[in-house]
Amino acid sequence: TMDNALEKAAGIMTALAGMADMRGLIQTAVRLLAEAIGAQDGAYLRYRGEMLHLHTGLHEDTSPVLLDIAAALLRTDETTYINTTESIMAVRLKGPKTTFGVLVLRSSHGFQDSDLHLATLVSSKIEDAIHIARLQQTERKYSRFTMDLSREIRSPLTPLIGYTDLMLMGGAGEMNEMQRVFLRNIRDGADRILVLVNGILNISRLDAGETLAMNIERVNVADLLAGTLQQCLNRPHHARKNMNTSLHIADAVNTVEADHEKLVQIMTAIMDNALDYTKPGGRVDVLARLTDDGRHLLIQVQDSGVGIPPEMKDSVWQRFERYEEDAVALGVVGTGLGLTLVRELVRLHRGKAWFDSERGKGTTFYVQLPLKQV
Numbered sequence: 001t002m003d004n005a006l007e008k009a010a011g012i013m014t015a016l017a018g019m020a021d022m023r024g025l026i027q028t029a030v031r032l033l034a035e036a037i038g039a040q041d042g043a044y045l046r047y048r049g050e051m052l053h054l055h056t057g058l059h060e061d062t063s064p065v066l067l068d069i070a071a072a073l074l075r076t077d078e079t080t081y082i083n084t085t086e087s088i089m090a091v092r093l094k095g096p097k098t099t100f101g102v103l104v105l106r107s108s109h110g111f112q113d114s115d116l117h118l119a120t121l122v123s124s125k126i127e128d129a130i131h132i133a134r135l136q137q138t139e140r141k142y143s144r145f146t147m148d149l150s151r152e153i154r155s156p157l158t159p160l161i162g163y164t165d166l167m168l169m170g171g172a173g174e175m176n177e178m179q180r181v182f183l184r185n186i187r188d189g190a191d192r193i194l195v196l197v198n199g200i201l202n203i204s205r206l207d208a209g210e211t212l213a214m215n216i217e218r219v220n221v222a223d224l225l226a227g228t229l230q231q232c233l234n235r236p237h238h239a240r241k242n243m244n245t246s247l248h249i250a251d252a253v254n255t256v257e258a259d260h261e262k263l264v265q266i267m268t269a270i271m272d273n274a275l276d277y278t279k280p281g282g283r284v285d286v287l288a289r290l291t292d293d294g295r296h297l298l299i300q301v302q303d304s305g306v307g308i309p310p311e312m313k314d315s316v317w318q319r320f321e322r323y324e325e326d327a328v329a330l331g332v333v334g335t336g337l338g339l340t341l342v343r344e345l346v347r348l349h350r351g352k353a354w355f356d357s358e359r360g361k362g363t364t365f366y367v368q369l370p371l372k373q374v
Contacts, residue, residue, distance in 0.1 A: 008036045012122055022133050026126055037115040042105040045070050065218045070102035082111055091123045100130050137142040163188050165317040188236035211358045216373050218255045221288055228264055229286055232271045241280040250289035256297045257373045262345045269338035270301045270365045278305035295371055302364040317343045
């Protein structure tokens with residue numbers, strides 16, 4: 001009966017749940033389906049253009065009769081096929097734009113409508129698994145491509161920035177003020193590109209399944225925050241805004257166990273964000289203190305900027321999310337990856353990050369990290 005077919009389908013779906021190996025999943029699906037409907041032979045045949053190959057079935061060699069039935073089904077517009085003479089049943093598996101393959105089974109006792117219904121349900125599970133696997137493969141290829149591209153772009157940027165700094169310091173002889181302005185603009189553009197490329201590279205690593213290695217050490221909080229803030233303020237597009245800034249470190253704050261480089265990345269992204277979205281002459285204050293329990297460091301970056309629109313507050317941590325109206329008005333260059341990376345790097349430190357914001361009055365970002373990484 002149909003109810004019995006649904007019950008068997010539920011059992012098969014449960015058995016297949018969580019299987020990551022695609023070949024193993026299909027092989028298990030064919031075996032369980034054959035057992036459920038009493039089939040003596042069965043196979044899944046991948047379809048590529050005019051060919052059927054790479055079968056996964058109950059036996060080492062697929063019966064030529066099954067191959068012929070599968071090929072015949074593909075030449076029609078039908079999704080399912082039953083040959084009562086040969087006692088063969090076939091179901092075509094299709095994606096949004098292509099056919100994945102054909103599921104074929106043979107039984108000496110013939111098939112009923114409930115068997116076809118069960119085969120259709122199981123084939124839909126295989127369709128979903130294949131579709132997900134293809135998406136994951138595409139994502140991995142895209143992540144690898146963006147990683148390689150980011151590295152290729154970053155490689156020539158490093159000497160470009162170095163030579164520009166050397167020329168600005170007079171290493172290539174005296175220059176007039178106009179030449180210095182041109183070089184500072186070049187340095188500014190290269191610095192912005194480097195920030196973007198580093199963000200894309202780190203996100204691509206995460207997408208590719210790479211675990212970002214942690215190099216935990218004792219980090220002097222005051223030195224790190226002061227150095228990061230000064231580095232951000234030295235960017236030409238920030239320096240031109242004549243921002244008012246302050247740094248307040250509570251007396252109890254000394255060091256924190258963290259990955260120095262990643263903590264710099266966290267604070268750079270947050271400070272850059274505050275400076276980017278604060279109008280010229282505005283204010284950015286950085287504060288650090290211990291939490292009431294004395295076991296965590298709490299850093300807050302408070303700005304007097306435009307604030308985050310209410311409709312963006314739930315998505316601000318998501319990649320490629322930023323309020324374009326403000327970004328365009330303030331000339332902010334970026335892809336909306338900075339805060340996504342902040343969230344991931346803070347998580348790696350077993351910490352948490354959040355913010356408060358009021359439109360038109362400013363935003364305060366908070367980063368809380370344990371003093372010791374156990």
